[in-house]
Amino acid sequence: MTVEKGNETVVHDLAEAVRAHDERALHALFDDASTSGMTAPEVRRALIGGLEEVRQNLMSNDASIPDFLLSLDRVTEGLGRLSRFPGYDRSSVEDTTVVIGVVEGDPHDLGKNVIAGIYGAYGYRVVDLGREVSRETFVKAVVQEGAEVLALSAMMSTTMVVMRDVIGEVRIKSPGTLVIVGGAPLNDVLAQAYGADGYAESAITVLEETERLMAGS
Amino acid sequence: MMQEETVLSREFDGSFIRKLRRGVREKLGYSVGERAVPEEIEKTLDDAVAAIEKYTVFRVIYRVLPVGKIDERGIHTKAGMIKSVMLSRIARQCKGKRFAAFMVATLGGEYEGIGDARESLTERFVFDMAGSECIEMAADVLEAEWKKGVKSRDFAYSLRFSPGYCDWPLEGQAVLFNALDAGRIGVRLTPHSVMIPKKSISAVALMAEEVPVVSPCVFCQKGDCPWRRGAPDKEDKKLVR
Numbered sequence: 001m002t003v004e005k006g007n008e009t010v011v012h013d014l015a016e017a018v019r020a021h022d023e024r025a026l027h028a029l030f031d032d033a034s035t036s037g038m039t040a041p042e043v044r045r046a047l048i049g050g051l052e053e054v055r056q057n058l059m060s061n062d063a064s065i066p067d068f069l070l071s072l073d074r075v076t077e078g079l080g081r082l083s084r085f086p087g088y089d090r091s092s093v094e095d096t097t098v099v100i101g102v103v104e105g106d107p108h109d110l111g112k113n114v115i116a117g118i119y120g121a122y123g124y125r126v127v128d129l130g131r132e133v134s135r136e137t138f139v140k141a142v143v144q145e146g147a148e149v150l151a152l153s154a155m156m157s158t159t160m161v162v163m164r165d166v167i168g169e170v171r172i173k174s175p176g177t178l179v180i181v182g183g184a185p186l187n188d189v190l191a192q193a194y195g196a197d198g199y200a201e202s203a204i205t206v207l208e209e210t211e212r213l214m215a216g217s
Numbered sequence: 218m219m220q221e222e223t224v225l226s227r228e229f230d231g232s233f234i235r236k237l238r239r240g241v242r243e244k245l246g247y248s249v250g251e252r253a254v255p256e257e258i259e260k261t262l263d264d265a266v267a268a269i270e271k272y273t274v275f276r277v278i279y280r281v282l283p284v285g286k287i288d289e290r291g292i293h294t295k296a297g298m299i300k301s302v303m304l305s306r307i308a309r310q311c312k313g314k315r316f317a318a319f320m321v322a323t324l325g326g327e328y329e330g331i332g333d334a335r336e337s338l339t340e341r342f343v344f345d346m347a348g349s350e351c352i353e354m355a356a357d358v359l360e361a362e363w364k365k366g367v368k369s370r371d372f373a374y375s376l377r378f379s380p381g382y383c384d385w386p387l388e389g390q391a392v393l394f395n396a397l398d399a400g401r402i403g404v405r406l407t408p409h410s411v412m413i414p415k416k417s418i419s420a421v422a423l424m425a426e427e428v429p430v431v432s433p434c435v436f437c438q439k440g441d442c443p444w445r446r447g448a449p450d451k452e453d454k455k456l457v458r
Contacts, residue, residue, distance in 0.1 A: 021255065064246025066258050069339040076338075105409035110345050117338050158387045158409040 006036045011046040018050025018078070021070035030081055039087035044123075047075045051121060059204050068204075069114065075121045094125035096214070099141045100151040101129035103162040108155035111183065114203045115151060122207060124149075135166045142174045149210060150179045151200070157185040160194075167195040178213045182206065220282055224401055227275040227355065234266060240350045241265075245343065261340050265347035268331045269324070275355040276402040277322040279363075281424065284308060284315035292317065292423075296396035299421060301385040303433030307375055313426030319396040320377070320421070322359070323404045324352050326414035348416040356418055373428035377420035380410070382444055383433050393419045 010033050017025040033043050054071040057063035082088050098119050102112050109131035120126045127145050129137060142150050150170055154160035160183060167179050181191045182200035191199035198213045200206040229237070239249075241262060247254045254262075285293040287308045291300040294317050299305075308315055332344030356377070364374045380389035390410040399405070404417045412419065430436075434445050 021257065064252060066245050066247075066339055066342060067252075067255065069337075069342055070255060070257055073337040073339050105407060105411065107407075107411060107413065107415060110341060113341070114338055156387060156409060156411055157381060158411070 006032075007038055007042065010036055010038060011042065011049075014043065014046035014078075015050035015053065018047055018071050018074050019053050021067070021074050023074060023077075026074055026078060030078070034084065038085065040082045040085035040089075041087055043082060043085055044079065047078045048122065051075045055204065055207075065203075072114075072117050072121055076117060079121065094123060096123075096149065097125045097127060097145050097147045098149040098151055098210075099127045099129065099138065099145055099147040100153070101133035101138060101141075102131035102153045102155075103159055103166060104132055104134050105162060106154050106156055106159035107131055109153075111155065111203065112151075112153040115153070115182065115200070115206050118203060118206060119151070119210075124210075135162070135169055138166050139169045139173050142170055142177050147174070147177050148214070150177050151206075151210075152179065152181045152196075154181075154183040154185065160185050160190070163196070164194045171195065178210075180206070180210060180213060220280065222278055222280045222397060222401070225277045225279075225359075227277075227359075229270060229273075229275065229351075229355070233354070233358070234270065237269070237347070237351055237354055238262065238266060240354060241343075241347045244346055244350055257339065258343060261335075261343040262347065264340075265332070265344045268328055268344070269347065269351055272327040272331060273324040273351070275322065275324060275352075275359075277320060277356075277359060278397050278399055278402050279318060279320040280397055281316050281318045282396060284317050284423070287315075294392070294396070297392035299385065299392055300389060301378070301383065301433075303384050303436055304378060304421075304423070306436055307428070307430050307433060308423055310430045311373075311423060311425035311428050316372075316424040317396075318363070318374075318422045318424055319393050319419075320356075320359075321393060321397055321399040321402065321404050321412075321417065321419045322352065322356050323402055323412075323414055323417035324348060324355075325403060325416075329414055329416055352416050352418055356420070360422070367424055372424050372426065375423040375428050375431045376446060377422045378433070379418060379420045383437075390419060393421065 010029060014029050017029055051071050054063050054068050058068045100116050102109050116126050116128045127141055129141055152163050152166060154163060163181055170177055178197045180198040180200055181196040188199040198209045200209050242254055282294045282296060287305055291298050291305050292308050328348055332341055335341050335344055360377055367374050378385060381387035387410045390406055394406045405413050407413060432446050
């Protein structure tokens with residue numbers, strides 16, 4: 001009973017440390033979590049709980065983007081330490097594969113990096129192809145990795161048109177893969193016109209949009 | 218009006234840096250009197266500003282060319298056509314001889330490399346935001362000086378416009394790069410019209426004896442446009458709806 005209470009406290013404190021992006025507290029709490037026998041899924045849920053709170057605050061304008069990114073960084077670091085906990089099984093958590101990249105000709109990858117970080121934190125298996133990725137590389141990765149989701153980013157009106165070719169080729173080679181697009185010059189009308197299944201307006205809403213697509217709605 | 222290219226290099230003084238810090242904090246979502254800036258963000262901002270001071274020099278190249286024919290699709294210059302209905306409407310309202318002032322400016326590539334090498338997403342985000350704010354602020358300072366200069370010669374000046382904004386397609390970068398040898402300040406254009414280094418900006422402004430409309434927003438009904446520009450000073454205010 002005492003141990004369970006201890007776990008609840010650690011879970012609460014882990015979430016709070018993520019919310020407050022307190023690196024020092026998180027380090028100490030990982031030791032507490034380890035000694036109190038917490039499992040990897042429990043620790044992971046606690047970390048995501050804190051991050052989700054900040055994400056909701058960002059959606060309601062009660063947090064800034066850097067606040068969210070600080071918490072995201074803490075979660076990413078934390079997830080990297082989960083292997084020392086019992087019950088750690090990477091494959092059981094990361095059951096959906098997302099291939100992500102910035103299309104050819106576009107050197108802007110900060111937004112893509114944030115989205116990749118969010119997918120990773122929320123338990124997706126992320127295959128990050130980087131920036132200026134060719135159509136062939138996207139298609140090859142989607143097929144080889146058996147990707148359920150392909151996330152494409154473009155930040156310029158001159159490069160977003162490349163998406164149409166990538167999506168067309170993916171439709172032929174991997175028809176079951178859902179394609180979600182995002183970036184400054186895009187909107188939902190353009191996303192549809194390019195043949196994408198979904199449009200991520202921002203890093204805040206990419207999860208809802210991905211979940212909506214996965215649910216088939 | 219001089220038609221030769223001019224190259225300027227500037228380092229940033231203390232006053233600019235103070236304004237830059239304030240501007241970046243606001244862009245990051247920490248306006249004065251609202252949210253407190255987290256310690257980590259303040260420290261990263263210190264690092265970004267230190268990198269700007271140490272590794273960047275604001276370099277700009279500009280050139281003024283006479284405007285030729287103005288039709289409904291845009292403005293003709295010897296560097297090519299500026300394909301913008303909005304700019305064409307502004308140009309047609311101008312009085313007297315008209316000129317187009319072309320400009321490309323950059324912070325160089327070294328700063329970008331430092332930002333990209335930072336470990337965390339947060340740090341990369343803050344570095345990127347600081348670089349963007351720095352180049353925009355430096356261009357604003359230059360534009361204000363320039364405006365003062367042309368006013369003293371009885372010329373008026375529109376706001377600056379960049380390809381990729383309003384109705385001027387990004388492919389319009391080609392006209393600017395025809396007008397200017399931007400390689401002299403280390404800026405090149407990719408086949409997709411992307412400027413490298415990324416922390417670079419390009420713009421054109423119209424000059425004439427009278428420029429009664431300085432902003433295309435006057436002609437535009439899109440009230441929720443994030444790029445909608447108000448009046449830069451009192452005398453222009455009446456021109457912007």
